[in-house]
Amino acid sequence: MLSLTATQGWSQPMAGTLDVHWNEGASDCSATPQVALQVHTYEPQTFILRQSPCANFEANFLYLLVGSDKALLIDTGAVADPKEMPLAKTILELLPDKDHKKLPLLVAHTHRHLDHCAGDSQFASLPSLQIVPVDLEGVRAFFGFTNWPNEIAHLDLGDRTVDVIPTPGHHPTHVAFYDNRTGILFSGDFLMPGRLLIEDAAAYHESALRVVGFLKKRPLAHILGGHIELDTAGRPYRFGSHYRPNEHRLELARPDLTALPAAFESFNGFYARHPNYILTNPVHNLVALAIVAITVLILIVWGVRRSWRRHRSASPSKSG
Ligand SMILES: [Zn+2]
Ligand SMILES: [Zn+2]
Known part of the structure; x- marks a missing residue:
């Protein structure tokens, strides 16, 4: 299933549609x-939920x-209860049959934060x-790093290879x-398109x-992340908000990625707004906030x- 050697040349990517209102x-x-749970078919073998x-x-x-031998689910989201979030049921309905059974499923995560693995x-x-x-x-051992x-x-799903690239920094x-x-x-x-929380x-x-x-040197159709946290003007929604009118588009593109190293090189260590994402270090911001609060106090x-003291020295002294 796994191999650590790149094997194939780059063919033209399969086109899909992102014409959807989330x-x-x-x-x-x-x-x-x-x-x-909203399901969007990007192309017949790729689903966005x-x-x-x-x-x-x-x-x-x-x-x-979905590959020809197995399917890969990337992340299971923030909700565990199947009554509130019918995730496994929906995924099973989307999985095609092979040899009169559902295609085997591999569940992987972008990282360990609970909103990516609660399901x-x-x-x-x-x-x-x-x-x-x-x-x-477990991550290292499973992928063979x-x-x-x-x-x-590299993961082989059958006629479909997925490369697994370590990207620690937000989480190890x-x-x-x-x-x-x-x-x-x-x-x-x-x-x-949101707050890139730096650990x-x-x-x-x-x-x-x-x-x-x-x-x-590889084709890059889109960059699709775990959340949308900005509106179309690039302003972040209030943390914890259940309402996201005028959401920024989900997909980012190659220029957003190529600008990222330089964004880190010029980062002030606290907060920096870029056109399609925000760099922020929550620990540094908390420490700064604490210092400001203590100074004010x-x-x-x-x-x-x-x-x-002024009041005391101004008031007439009493004699007994
Ligand atoms: Zn996270
Ligand atoms: Zn997240």
Whole structure:
């Protein structure tokens, strides 16, 4: 199933359509019933699934790639309960039959954050199923990495190869998937129209260079990430919002990727807005906020003490 040697030349990617309006949630979800899971057929063997912002504010995008021997589900989203989010049921309905059985399914994750793997439990009892572990050791072992993160692994789905590219920086377990059939990079939270949350800036920068280098001579139809967190003007939605009017398009393109290493080289360590994504380091921002809060507190205490002393020295002294 796995091989660590690149084998094929680059053929023209299979075209697909992104002519779709994603479920934008609602300002009052209880008054506006939503379809929990939206399914869009990009091309007959590639499906994009969007979890409703009303089901969970993360509103994850999941991807199902069908080969001739097996199918690959990239991420299982933010909702575990099958009554709230019929993920496994929907995936089974999409899987074609082979030899009078459903095609075997491999469930993999872009990374370990819960909004990308909460749905795993729905698949646990299915036959012909493999789930890639979510911890780093498990990821390395499953894909056969011996020189993480400086090598590329390959998955063979049958007439469809998917390259697995280590992309730590947002999270140590992060990988991106490059599909040789469609020329799409499935980028998870590494690159998306949203907040690129940086945990390890040096690793993130290296990952950006690795992906740019890997795709330099390969066709790149689209970059499809795990979320949309910006509106069409590039402004982020309020964190936790269930309503996303005027969403930015899901797909990013090669210029967004090639600009990423330079974005890291000029990053101030806190927050930087780029046309189609925002670089932000939540820990640095929290520390900065804490320093500002403590400084303000010190100034308030100093000001109160000062005015209290003035008040004392101005008031006439009492004699007993
Ligand atoms: Zn994440
Ligand atoms: Zn995420």
